[in-house]
Amino acid sequence: MRPPYTLTDKILSLVASISEKIGEINAHHLYKPTTELRKKNRIKTIQSSLEIEGNTLTEEQITALLDNKRIIAPLKDIQEVQNAIEVYERLKQFNPSSIKDLEKAHAILMKDLIDKAGKLRTSNVGIVKGSKVEHIAPDGSMVRGLMNDLFRYVKEDPELNLIKSCVFHYEFEFIHPFLDGNGRMGRLWQTLILMQQYPVFEYLPVESLIKKNQKEYYNKLSESDKKGNSTPFIEFMMAIILEALQQVLLAQNHNLSTKDRILIFKEKMQNERFSRKDYLQHFKNISAPTASRDLKWAVEQKILEKYGEQRLTEYQFIG
Template sequence: MKNIYFKENNKIRELVKKIEALNIAYKTLEPPPEIIKDLLGKSLLKSALYSARIEGNPLSLAEVGERSLEKNSKSLHQKEVANLLSAYLFVNSKNAPKMFSKNLILKLHQLVMKNIFSQAGSFRSEPSAIFNQAGIAVYLAPSPKLINGLIDELILFANQKSVPVLAKSAVIQFAFEKIHPFLDGNGRVGRLLSAFILFKAGYSYLSSSLEEYINENKLQYYEALEPSKDAGGFVEFYLQALLQTAKKNFSKINADNTKTEGNDLLPRRKEILLIIKDHPDCSFDFISRRFSSVNPKTLHYDLKKLQDSGFVIKIGRTRGALYRAKN
């Protein structure tokens, strides 16, 4: 992009290295689908809430939940969070587009501003500026005539495979704020675009609820967004936010995974363990006959987890291997 730049430095490289290491470690955990689903559901609600709070929404986590959002649709603050939740669910779903595009940007704005803003899903056609708390204009946005061209540049940058994805997700948010293509909702859509980039690159579980960190460090966030062209400071802030969020999410997943494999075994694994206790030295075929509707690969995975957790011993290595409960 012509008007936006950043120079990779040692700090950025170190942050990227740590985040990538956590992502690799996460993949080796192989958490069960139910743990992933639970974490992602809670994290996306947090992303929606804290993205709204960054913009001044007063609701707290205790005040929102999917049910309350549905029941209190007349409240503007509830609508804001409900709309954002819909947008984050869309970004993290199979229905999300494969490529970063103008249609994606307009779709996200439409979701975010639904029943809130009359020009939802449309670029602005009038001048705009960013004001500080004193009401003083601190940044004049580009002319409406330039918006489509600047967005096209952003799309080209976003779809470049040569740009490292973690830095790319930060620069996109920074550049989008500078383009300021909408009269309202630019910050919320910008954060969603970063989330989209991370989801497509396989970082969604570690980056979920990144907005909570940003909300807690709002002053630094806005200070990092201030320079008009140099995105370096914002990239550093964003990667630090991503690293802290990734550490938090990894610890949560690891703890839940350990708990699941301990006394709180998943129902099917608990049943498998009971079968092995009742029938010492039983074969895989014997166990699989009790779970005819379950994929054999899933049963092998369950047995491996029971072994890893110290509940079961495998005797032999061939197809004739037997399983015995560990005393």
């Protein structure tokens, strides 16, 4: 059975805008950022998703752990980060339609943090915020059946993946299938559903925008609970996804270094020869002198081979 939600005008408008942005990203070959940017975005994702759950580690400390350096911090926080690093590195190994894979991912994410990591709960739980019970999760005896229904929706329903991922995220938080770690798992699995169709989501730090809008994130989960459908949460998450995609395009225009631009262009051109004009058409927001400096740098670094002079100059990536 399909989970309850309504496709509002706002959702349909967001779908159109997101599709447009993904088209732009694909056209500019930005769906696979350079190694350096991938690492930065992965660190942002891990730091933000865990900070929402109370983890204290900074981006600098997470970078140190990624580089196998020692840091001084609470052991629990270090364990959480090490687990998250491992699960995100193995993201492509998980099938978003498989409950077994969900349990495997949870076992990695919550290793040495809780007793029943990777096991769906069979006991009853309530979510407490401060002194107030925020949400009574479904009875433990219902969890397996509810999760089977949810995964059947993910696997078989013809709904758009963009919407499906948001519905899954909300329903997962509502069911609260594990004793702990549900927030970070819900965000992780939405990413996994999205990246099956849109590779850009593997390294898109959506979690950092959720962290910035954390109060509204919880408010929309609560509003959806009260309404008995995920529509308010879908609208919120789709707006977050759109903003994250806009940031990718903005970064291309304003924040990329010479090296970033050259490596992105290498992904596009492979072994084909090209001119400075071709380079400028790809990076529309840089000037002709900047393009010349980029190409000169790449030649000096032996990344590019240069052929011809002045207007007839062409370039080709080495190796």
